[in-house]
Amino acid sequence: MALRFKPVDTAFYTLLTTSATHLVDGAALLAEMLGDGNDRQGIAARMRDAEHHADETTHEIIRRVNSTFVTPFDREDIYSLASGLDDVMDFMEEAVDLTLLYEVESLPAELAEQVEVLQRCAELTAESLPRLQAMKDLEEYWIEINRLENAGDKSYRRILAKLFSGSYEALEVLKLKDIVDSLEHAIDAFERVANIIEQIHVKES
Amino acid sequence: MALRFKPVDTAFYTLLTTSATHLVDGAALLAEMLGDGNDRQGIAARMRDAEHHADETTHEIIRRVNSTFVTPFDREDIYSLASGLDDVMDFMEEAVDLTLLYEVESLPAELAEQVEVLQRCAELTAESLPRLQAMKDLEEYWIEINRLENAGDKSYRRILAKLFSGSYEALEVLKLKDIVDSLEHAIDAFERVANIIEQIHVKES
């Protein structure tokens, strides 16, 4: 039986890893956007493409979850993983999108800290998802993601304190807070993905 | 057996359809509220009634889900459908409520686009839910809801750009953004309902 269902299993792991690699691309685009000189319209267009590819991968996973009789682990967990990864991309795209929509000239330097956390989370997740099949060497992944989320949270709070320090006009605070919140939500979504993987690991082992 | 449980099944479809018809009423009240001259206190009162009726229908569905041994499809899915429909109403009522609470004199004309999307979504959902029993002719429903959600999203972004263009004071932006967000959340909630129905369809067919 194991052999018989192997192809199905592998497909899920491959698709989830593909989903994570879209996030590596997305985080790289966020880093590009922080450069004041860069062509934001072009970056936003590429982000929309990345988000579109991520959507297709998510739908492909959900189609398989719904149509496959035997899944490598609980279909609810596969579904949560897929939508968790999809959430990350949506929040990253939202950050780029709002920057253009609000015509924000320059972003506070502190945003670079959040984006570095996102890049590191994306790489870690893309590296670790293939290890889900063997169900081992995942511990350091979710521990590191939690550490990164804490670091991201500290940056987020430093940025909020700066935004509300009085050196920004209320309307500018409103704009920047929406963008900073999108980045924070993307980091939180990475942590949710890590928590789901930790839970799958506990259940399966 | 099939025959024996038929009454139960039908009850669920009828209640879910009733729930959707409350949303048609709610969306109509939103449209009324956009007229500057209208009696907003009266509209808000009728909206509270509509929201109250919707709550009762939701509780009736959940009571049945919990007390019925055989349900027409996964009880989790019925539960998600019922609370998804309930979410739409809560967001629509919130929009009306905040308009009065914040004493907003006149709403940007663009809100009419969001409300039209909500009215169309409500009608489509109320028309389509009865077809859930036969599990057919539902495809065009969720495709159209997704199309409407995209249209709503474009309106939402146009409104945000206008709010942050500098022609509104920060406090006014804060007020209007809360109202516009409620309408956007109501549209997103309609899309979640459509996604649940698509998933039920895939699982059952």
Add this chain to the structure above:
Amino acid sequence: MALRFKPVDTAFYTLLTTSATHLVDGAALLAEMLGDGNDRQGIAARMRDAEHHADETTHEIIRRVNSTFVTPFDREDIYSLASGLDDVMDFMEEAVDLTLLYEVESLPAELAEQVEVLQRCAELTAESLPRLQAMKDLEEYWIEINRLENAGDKSYRRILAKLFSGSYEALEVLKLKDIVDSLEHAIDAFERVANIIEQIHVKES
């Protein structure tokens, strides 16, 4: 069998009750923070400790849910209860945290109404969770929580109306709304916990 699994069962009820008692501590710290003279840095530190203890209890519950073969009721429900209680603490800690982060000098008196609701909800929940084992005398608990949530909602709306009345500067409104929203979210999280308990009760009885 019943006897054999009794220890496990009791552990879950004890841990959920411990989780609720952390919320009683948290709500008391919120009440302290409202006093203008009080040492907010010290209160925030104690709140972080309370939040940390609550996290440990939540993780302990989730570990048990994942590693226990027979649970007293659906593991999904235990999981929802544990994370629901954890959400309350996160929102209460957020309110204290933002007050310091935003350097808010004095909080509107109306916040005391929200905090009283939170204290009452926390006490009620801590008193009622032990009765989950016998599955009785819980009705008045969730009815009272729903009544308190409605009262909290009225206070919340009065505060919003005051914040947007024009007597506060936009930046101050932004700061205070974040804090008031955290308190409102904490109250809503208590209601979600009560709804979960009501559903468990319906399913089990």
